[in-house]
Amino acid sequence: MVTTREIATAVVTASLIFGAAALAQAYDGGEVKDGGTISGTVKFAGAPPARKTIEVTKDKEVCAKEKHLSFDLVVGPDKGIENAVVRLVDVKKGKKWASTKAELDQKGCVYRPHVTVVPAGGELNILNSDGILHNIHTYSKANPSINKAQPKFKKVLTEKFSKPEVIKVACDAHAWMGGWIVASEHPYIAVTDAKGAFSLKDVPAGTYKVEIWQETLGKSEKTVTVKAKEETKLNVELAKK
Amino acid sequence: MRWWGRQRGTKIAEEQSLRIVFFVSSMMFVVVTGWAVWDEEATRRPWKEYQAEFNRLEYEQVSQELAAERSKLDSPEARAARAKLQGDVQAAQARLAGPEYAKAQKLLAARQAEYADVSMRGQFIKSELDEALYWVEHAIYEKKDTQGPKARVVNLEKQLHEIMPKVEALGAKEVQAQAEVKRFQADVEKIQVKIGELVAPVTALERRLASIKGRSAEVKQVVVEGLAINEFKEPILTVDRCTTCHLGIDRAGFEQMKQPFRTHPHREVLFGKHPITRFGCVSCHQGQGPALEVDSAHGEVKHWERPLLRGSSVQVSCRPCHVEEKELPLAPVYSQGRQMVEELGCFGCHNLPGFEKAQKVGPDLTRIASKVDPSWLFRWIKDPRGYLPKTKMPNFGLSDEDTLNVESYLLSASQPMPELRGAFKAGGSVERGREIVNKIGCLGCHRIAGIEPKGQPSEAASAVSARNSGANASESEKRTAAVMVNGEQASQPVRARLTAPPPAPENQDFAPDLSKIASKVNADWLFSWVKNPKHFRPTTRMPSLRLSDDEARAVTAFLMTLGQRRPIAGLDQELKKTERIAAGERLIRKRGCFGCHDIKGFETAEKIAPDLSNYGHKRLLELFFGEAVQVKQTWEDFTFWKLKNPQIYATERVEQLMPNFGFTDEQAKTLRVFLKSMSTQRPQAQFERKLSDEELAIQNGRGLVKRYNCNGCHVIEGQGGAIAAFYPDKTKIPPPLEVGGLHEGEKVQATWLYQFLGRPTPLRPWLEVRMPTFGLGIEDATTLTKYFAAMGKQRVPYEYVSLHEPLAENLRAGRLLMSKDYFDCFSCHQQGDKKPEGPPEGWAPDLSLAKRRLRPVWIAKWLKDPQKIEPGTKMPSYYPGGPDDVFGGKEDRQIRAITDYLMHLGER
Numbered sequence A: 001m002v003t004t005r006e007i008a009t010a011v012v013t014a015s016l017i018f019g020a021a022a023l024a025q026a027y028d029g030g031e032v033k034d035g036g037t038i039s040g041t042v043k044f045a046g047a048p049p050a051r052k053t054i055e056v057t058k059d060k061e062v063c064a065k066e067k068h069l070s071f072d073l074v075v076g077p078d079k080g081i082e083n084a085v086v087r088l089v090d091v092k093k094g095k096k097w098a099s100t101k102a103e104l105d106q107k108g109c110v111y112r113p114h115v116t117v118v119p120a121g122g123e124l125n126i127l128n129s130d131g132i133l134h135n136i137h138t139y140s141k142a143n144p145s146i147n148k149a150q151p152k153f154k155k156v157l158t159e160k161f162s163k164p165e166v167i168k169v170a171c172d173a174h175a176w177m178g179g180w181i182v183a184s185e186h187p188y189i190a191v192t193d194a195k196g197a198f199s200l201k202d203v204p205a206g207t208y209k210v211e212i213w214q215e216t217l218g219k220s221e222k223t224v225t226v227k228a229k230e231e232t233k234l235n236v237e238l239a240k241k
Numbered sequence B: 001m002r003w004w005g006r007q008r009g010t011k012i013a014e015e016q017s018l019r020i021v022f023f024v025s026s027m028m029f030v031v032v033t034g035w036a037v038w039d040e041e042a043t044r045r046p047w048k049e050y051q052a053e054f055n056r057l058e059y060e061q062v063s064q065e066l067a068a069e070r071s072k073l074d075s076p077e078a079r080a081a082r083a084k085l086q087g088d089v090q091a092a093q094a095r096l097a098g099p100e101y102a103k104a105q106k107l108l109a110a111r112q113a114e115y116a117d118v119s120m121r122g123q124f125i126k127s128e129l130d131e132a133l134y135w136v137e138h139a140i141y142e143k144k145d146t147q148g149p150k151a152r153v154v155n156l157e158k159q160l161h162e163i164m165p166k167v168e169a170l171g172a173k174e175v176q177a178q179a180e181v182k183r184f185q186a187d188v189e190k191i192q193v194k195i196g197e198l199v200a201p202v203t204a205l206e207r208r209l210a211s212i213k214g215r216s217a218e219v220k221q222v223v224v225e226g227l228a229i230n231e232f233k234e235p236i237l238t239v240d241r242c243t244t245c246h247l248g249i250d251r252a253g254f255e256q257m258k259q260p261f262r263t264h265p266h267r268e269v270l271f272g273k274h275p276i277t278r279f280g281c282v283s284c285h286q287g288q289g290p291a292l293e294v295d296s297a298h299g300e301v302k303h304w305e306r307p308l309l310r311g312s313s314v315q316v317s318c319r320p321c322h323v324e325e326k327e328l329p330l331a332p333v334y335s336q337g338r339q340m341v342e343e344l345g346c347f348g349c350h351n352l353p354g355f356e357k358a359q360k361v362g363p364d365l366t367r368i369a370s371k372v373d374p375s376w377l378f379r380w381i382k383d384p385r386g387y388l389p390k391t392k393m394p395n396f397g398l399s400d401e402d403t404l405n406v407e408s409y410l411l412s413a414s415q416p417m418p419e420l421r422g423a424f425k426a427g428g429s430v431e432r433g434r435e436i437v438n439k440i441g442c443l444g445c446h447r448i449a450g451i452e453p454k455g456q457p458s459e460a461a462s463a464v465s466a467r468n469s470g471a472n473a474s475e476s477e478k479r480t481a482a483v484m485v486n487g488e489q490a491s492q493p494v495r496a497r498l499t500a501p502p503p504a505p506e507n508q509d510f511a512p513d514l515s516k517i518a519s520k521v522n523a524d525w526l527f528s529w530v531k532n533p534k535h536f537r538p539t540t541r542m543p544s545l546r547l548s549d550d551e552a553r554a555v556t557a558f559l560m561t562l563g564q565r566r567p568i569a570g571l572d573q574e575l576k577k578t579e580r581i582a583a584g585e586r587l588i589r590k591r592g593c594f595g596c597h598d599i600k601g602f603e604t605a606e607k608i609a610p611d612l613s614n615y616g617h618k619r620l621l622e623l624f625f626g627e628a629v630q631v632k633q634t635w636e637d638f639t640f641w642k643l644k645n646p647q648i649y650a651t652e653r654v655e656q657l658m659p660n661f662g663f664t665d666e667q668a669k670t671l672r673v674f675l676k677s678m679s680t681q682r683p684q685a686q687f688e689r690k691l692s693d694e695e696l697a698i699q700n701g702r703g704l705v706k707r708y709n710c711n712g713c714h715v716i717e718g719q720g721g722a723i724a725a726f727y728p729d730k731t732k733i734p735p736p737l738e739v740g741g742l743h744e745g746e747k748v749q750a751t752w753l754y755q756f757l758g759r760p761t762p763l764r765p766w767l768e769v770r771m772p773t774f775g776l777g778i779e780d781a782t783t784l785t786k787y788f789a790a791m792g793k794q795r796v797p798y799e800y801v802s803l804h805e806p807l808a809e810n811l812r813a814g815r816l817l818m819s820k821d822y823f824d825c826f827s828c829h830q831q832g833d834k835k836p837e838g839p840p841e842g843w844a845p846d847l848s849l850a851k852r853r854l855r856p857v858w859i860a861k862w863l864k865d866p867q868k869i870e871p872g873t874k875m876p877s878y879y880p881g882g883p884d885d886v887f888g889g890k891e892d893r894q895i896r897a898i899t900d901y902l903m904h905l906g907e908r
């Protein structure tokens, strides 16, 4: 179970990460010609811990269809870390957000995806595929915290997060349910896949600070220089603090 | 001389010329008169200079404001606005001079003429009708033929009927035409008023400047009636001329001015309730009201007995009228001093008005022998702070010999312990005991070294109040706290609470620190004490946590690992000596230990120390300075040093019996303010401030909240709840009761609360911390119930009465809405014996209790927006967003249905 303290720490860290971004000038989105790509992997340094099995104590007929493993740190076979967030920090200008929407599903009493990226100010459609009562309880600072019930009959709940922030989301009906909503001003943000891989495309040439964040490992920062039409590799290792 | 003699010698008196004498003396006379006038005008009237200076300063200030206003008026926007209005005026005026207005006027004239014409005709017909009627009557009287006149009447009545509607219609038309004409004029006037409003600030300031210039110097005085009392206890008239120099005292805008011109702090509140014309100045500040020279007006001259009360000491003046009130937000030092007296128990030895019914503040010593280790007791009596640095127990400065004597009496007079059901046997689990002490709530009041807060300092508690900071309560409290610390006066709402916020866990000294408890108490005693404190001492504040024998054993086992005994060799033999017992009894009688403690043999002993009910008026010759030449000969210095170190006044022949409380300078000064207020003088009845029932409920309730330290666990009035720091999991902390929009008294039914306070039953099974059983009597439980009701703006008694049967369709809909297919409330909420799935941490309160526990109005409010009432609550919002297929999605009807269903849950 995620304790208050962990949530608080995570929220504080998250707000520190994005505090700077919030202060900066608004992002200017437009056409990008001859952009470069940043791609690479985020890997775990050291022996990866095994995922804990979570005991489903409630609504078993819906929630216990699959075996539940904890999502706080998912390390793949090649030590690739899944669900790490990689983003540019000080980008002022670049491509437009391709979409203005995102989707988050509650299925089998798990947030899918575990980390959802949503354009700041865009709509997040929260689905309830389970057909049982969940509630969306967010812990945030820049955006107002919400705690809304999503009973069976409420198939979709639409929410907006106007400020960029990393927001913890939890369900009070199912203590094990935990996920993250990342509201970002610009589209240069990626969540790593099962192999720990990510790529940020159409980045205007220049030097950037790249931030890598994972809920239990915290954040680290790298500087990357992107050249036009070229691919820049960025491989990062995160370790337990 | 010779010349004078010669003159006299040569002429007779009548012939002698006195011209020179006259001239000289009249010149002297003129000079003296001139000097007298100059002296009177220039040196004897220093207030004139103050007035002149004030006028100058005010003139400067107003000029600055005027300049600011003018520049505002000169800003492009203001100019544009004015230009537009001017344009409008001109347009309107043009219209007034234009053909349309002329037309309207012409129309009006025509209408007036028409109306006048028709209405005159109507009048004539009426007159003729009167005449005709007369002729009818006349004919009847003269017995003539009435036919002719009657026909005329009928004819005239017909004419009148025809003409009256015309008159009315034309009248209405005339009014309309008049309105039309007026509209043209009103247009101009309206715009002119607007222009006037725009420049009003400037003209007001200009007028103020002119009035300042026109001021002439004058003595200002207030005549106060009935507040002061003469030697014969009769109300008298007094004159205050303070405002002659304190010119800005009752005017806003001079807060930053230098003295004597500054605005009175908290002017609006203080003068709002105490108008200067009724109360004057001297009644609170003292000094010499009619005097017009600085030192004598302030009474800081010889032989004036009531000099100006400077600084916080002016707060003593609140007491005579506000004697009923314990906390005066605008007299924080006085209030804190009063609270110190209450906590320290000064009334145990001194007679202090207002504390006649107060309980002794120290523990009961009638069973001390079974409670404590004799070696510990010896060290404790000799130096209490050596064991507990924050204890209230003062140091009596006893010699070893005297200490032994006192102890031997206490032990010999001690009674046996009451019979216990299950005595303590060793073998309780220390680990389990530690766990229980950690979780069950001991840390709400006690501090134990080694058990430290787990979160950031009271993170959860501050989170609660921070989230509620929308309500100004917490802000004002912070400010109040700042006032307490600095002793300065800052602006603050008057209803705000005064007492400093409860201490953080590390400073918790409400109850004794248990870090070294094993060096003090016996295990048997401890076991029976934690199991049922009231059994041991009915008046104790320590509640029962309803520990089972096993739990109590474990807790005892754990607590007995804290600290080491340090036996004093040969102590037992010494203590048994009978001469010591007798000497101890004498010493206890002399030093008055029974003022704070119950001691066998001293049940009827009288207070040993002087009566302080008129201490504030003690004259210097009544105060015994002894040989303390270093202390200045004033009431203030005497009292300060008496509090700091009573022994300073001891001489070879005069003992000082008062113990040393180890006050800091700040504490001594605070207490001194309270002592200064001790007076037997009472104002006339009409000046006494009586508390309303509601205010009394709040005051008494706060007293109990403090007495039982409810704040140790619960956030009440935005304060407290520090125990939360020991629970990293926010769902495990005791519920807040009174913060922001959350009011326990608005939430629960008074009857339920009353019963719960008397005999708490667990409501939240997921909490490891227990609501203790305080064993509250009827009076205390009623007081607390009334307090919470008053804070929640509810009336007591309150009973839920459903005036009419709820509609069956409401009950059906309520049940449907709460079912699994809709809101699925019982996914988390308990329902009597039906418990939700999953571990108790995820549960929510029992809804079958709602009908006895909750107020229906609150249920509806809660359902509408739980986050607004208790930000951060686990309860999610269901609205807006109710299902469309129940009552057509109408929110209010659905909420009503759920409320009705909850208030009948279990009935069908």
Ligand SMILES: [Cu+2]
Residues within 6 Å of the ligand: A109, A133, A134, A135, A171, A172, A173, A174, A177
């Ligand atoms: Cu859920």
